[in-house]
Every structure is written in C-alpha cells, then in structure tokens.
Amino acid sequence: MNKTQIAAYRAQLTKTLDTLDHGDALGESGQKTVELDQQAVGRLSRMDALQNQAMAKATGARRAAQRERIHAALGRIDAGEFGYCEDCSEKIPKGRLDLDPCVTRCVSYASG
Incomplete structure (x- = not known):
C-alpha cells in the first residue's frame, strides 16, 4: 500500500x-436525566422520555x-501495521x- x-x-x-464528535454533541441533550415530577409531565410522556x-x-x-x-x-497506521491481518500477517485486500x-x-480469519 x-x-x-x-x-x-x-x-x-x-x-x-x-x-462522531458532532453526533455526540447533538445527542447530549437526549442523555440528560429525565424529570420524574408527575405534576409537570404525565406518565406516558415520562415513559417516552x-x-x-x-x-x-x-x-x-x-x-x-x-x-x-x-x-x-x-494507531496501526502510525505503527506501519495498517492493512495487515492481525492473525496471519497477510495483506488485507484493498x-x-x-x-x-x-x-x-x-x-x-474474519469468517472463522
């Protein structure tokens, strides 16, 4: 190669x-703690949340x-090991x- x-x-x-970093930034709000106050949100809305x-x-x-x-x-690219099978050391097809x-x-080796 x-x-x-x-x-x-x-x-x-x-x-x-x-x-991935951009997706993580967008998904942070969805991972916040769900409010369990029954006065503010109904049971089904909490379940959805x-x-x-x-x-x-x-x-x-x-x-x-x-x-x-x-x-x-x-890391494999930096070490010069990229593109080689970790089991048999043969080149992985492009x-x-x-x-x-x-x-x-x-x-x-991937198929077992």
Whole structure:
C-alpha cells in the first residue's frame, strides 16, 4: 500500500471521528436525566422520555465503540501495521479496507 492510499484512509478515519464528535454533541441533550415530577409531565410522556434517553445512551455507546476502533486503526497506521491481518500477517485486500478501514483481519480469519 502506498503513502497516498494510507493518507486517504487516515483522512477518511479522521472525518469519521469528526462526524462522531458532532453526533455526540447533538445527542447530549437526549442523555440528560429525565424529570420524574408527575405534576409537570404525565406518565406516558415520562415513559417516552425514558425510552428516548435509553436510545440516546445506546447510540452514544455505539459511537464510543466506533471511536475506539478508529483510534486503533490510526494507531496501526502510525505503527506501519495498517492493512495487515492481525492473525496471519497477510495483506488485507484493498476492497475490504475500502468498506471498513477499521478491520483487523483478512476474510479467511474474519469468517472463522
């Protein structure tokens, strides 16, 4: 893999990180504590708010996991190990990396 391809993957990963950060900023309000005052909000409205809060927290957890995968991929780029299977050390096909630059295994080892 040449330097231009590596730079393109780095740019794609960095852009995805920026998108995740933006999504986290938008989702912060949905994760706030739900007010349980029955005088201010009805029971069904509270249930909706609790469900929305749970979905916002789950989305935040998925973003955090994706962020970890991206940082790991950037670390592999910095270490010169990007694009190689962590199990067999063979090159991961470019098409597979194009679909998900965070993958760590070739098709043979990813499928089990």
